[in-house]
Amino acid sequence: MKKISSLPTVVEIAIVGFGPAGAALANLLGAYGVNTLVIDKADDILPMPRAIALDNEALRILQMVGLKENAFKKIAIPQVRLNSPYAGEFGRVNTTGSIDGHPKLVTFYQPDMEAALRQNLKQYPHVKTLTGVEMQDFVDDGQQVHLQLTQKDGTAQQVSCRYLVAADGASSTIRTRLGIDFLGETYPQDWLIVDARQVRQPINDIEFTCDPERPVPHMTAPDGRERWEFMMKPNETREQVLQSEFIRQLLKPWANPDDLQIERTAVYRFHARVAQQFSKGNVFLVGDAAHITPPFVGQGLCAGLRDVANLGWKLAWVVQGKANRHILASYDQERRPHAKSMIDLARAMGLLIKPVNPLAGMVSANAVKNLRRLSPIRSLIDDLKIKPRNRFGNGLFIKNDKEGRLERGNHLAQAWLREDQGQGAWSDDVLGNKFNLVGFGVDPRSYLSPTQQHAWLDAGGKFVQINPRGRCALDTESWEDLTGELLPKHAPVGWVAVLRPDHIIMHDAPACQSEQLVKQSLALLA
Known part of the structure; x- marks a missing residue:
């Protein structure tokens, strides 16, 4: 062979x-x-x-x-809009701004x-x-x-x-x-995907036309690209919808087809x-x-x-x-x-985007429009609070107890830090892809014996001290939290936390309990 x-x-x-x-x-x-x-x-x-x-x-x-x-090139999307032929714009998700140093x-x-x-x-x-x-x-x-x-x-x-x-x-x-x-399930409808580049000014956001007759998601992308996703009607065939003239007619409500350079057309059936x-x-x-x-x-x-x-x-x-x-x-x-939670959310959104009939479309669009008049409901939709949090209920961490102040099983927020020499960096880059014993306003080694410190290093760990702005230590790797994202927003001064390499909070406690903190965290690995 x-x-x-x-x-x-x-x-x-x-x-x-x-x-x-x-x-x-x-x-x-x-x-x-x-x-x-x-x-x-x-x-x-x-x-x-x-x-x-x-x-x-x-x-x-x-x-x-x-x-x-x-x-690689990216375009930040300021908003996602939901439009209905029966209720006009009935939903708007605010995606302006950033979370953890990145666009939403x-x-x-x-x-x-x-x-x-x-x-x-x-x-x-x-x-x-x-x-x-x-x-x-x-x-x-x-x-x-x-x-x-x-x-x-x-x-x-x-x-x-x-x-x-x-x-x-x-x-x-x-x-x-x-x-x-x-x-799970495979959706019964086929969808025609059209990716194009154009010479006109593209849209700035993502819009969903929630029409039961033919729902259409439409979005912008880098280098003058746009995408349309057209749900096919039961009597339409793959061969029919992929014809250039058929596609031209579909695109006319949004653009002059002569201004578009079609990059890809494909027929998909969505799955959950x-x-x-x-x-x-x-x-x-x-x-x-x-x-x-x-x-x-x-x-x-x-x-x-x-x-x-x-x-x-x-x-x-x-x-x-x-x-x-x-x-x-x-x-x-x-x-x-x-x-599974994300798939369930996508399926629920699908019911709004592709209502089964005009009556369902009218009822659902107007229901969302009216509910958004209530501040708590509007916040759930407009501020993405309906999105399932990537926080673990069970897993490789010590579950929260009365001693914990941080949300174990959740990610530590990312903050902009500065070292004593004035160099700035994102906290994820400072921590790196290692285990970290982080001291908030305190040297995380203070309560550890040399033997425990070596055991932590042998397990692929490191020590980092993060201080409030204006304070910097000279005897350890020390950084100032310039944004206040970590101190005091998430962690009190004098606190320590064990962070996994994926920046999940594994354990936390007062600094005086560092010995037990490290022992319990290493026990999860060994």
Whole structure:
């Protein structure tokens, strides 16, 4: 059997699928120094727009995996508008501003983002990428996973890994062969997607025309791009709607078709599905292989990036001997409930965007319009408070008790910090992708013995002190919180917290209890 040249036969982690989720995970594992192989049957990036929206959480994860803010073009979206033929504008979501240092909502061009992820990956020599190669089969023997790979010319080879990650999309071969059910529904309607570039001034926001006759989401994207999604009528065929003249007629209410350069047209059927489990044995599912979200809240790719942030560091800690493999069980425990909540939100939004008939459209639009006159309800919709929080009910953290002041299982907010030399940085970059014992206005080492400090460092930890503005310590890594986002908004002075590498709060306590804090946190890993 002819072998694939320069292909390692044994790696720590194999990732099947080199789309955004697979590429982001490869970057994260690369930063940790994990020997990784990425496999994809496509020769190159698909040069077509697909995913189009990212929220502040997804942008924060891309920051974590190493992408600079200007790594690819984005457009911040100031608002999302819901329009009805029966009630006019009945909903408006305010997406102006930022959360944790990132815009609340942006649109982007997916090939540009994928190219940025692949370019960033080149700095990691221990990450090998293999394109134009298909995984034919795999066997998990309990200790390793053995993959059978084949090139297009028939060249084949076996590769073994400790853990396999399926990032191979909604029709995941790996998920199917594991026998994991993909629970949920497939929508009965087909949708025509039209991506175009134009010479006119594009719209500034995202708008939904919630007409039961033909609902249409419409949005802007970088470099003069726009997207329309037209729900097809029952009597319309795929061949009919893909005709250029048919598309021209659809676009006329929004633009002069002569001003548009069509980049892509495609017919899709939307799905709302989540895998019954996100892992089995030594195999893990991420991205569309684990869940598919209807596009009505723009959370499909965002959910995949959340998977990556949660799973990446856990795999790294296990293969590098810093944690017991039992921590990997928390991936499913933490991620699956939130993914399902996002899918449920998208399904609910779908009922507003595509009402089943004119009466339902009239009732739902006017109901939302009237409810928005009530301040608490308006805040839920307009300020995105209806969006499920990415906070864990169960998982790899110490549950809150009477001693806790921070919300364990939730992310620590990101703040703009300044070191004693005057250099500014975002707190996520200061903390890095490590375990952190953070002291708020106090040296986090103050109550730890030298032995405990070494144990913390051996577990991949570090010590950081964050002070109120105007205070700086000289005997430890110390930063001032210039925005007041952390002190005193979230943490009191004299408090310490254990932060996971994904910036989830694992534990917190007064500084005088640091010894017990570190002991309990290390016990979760060992």
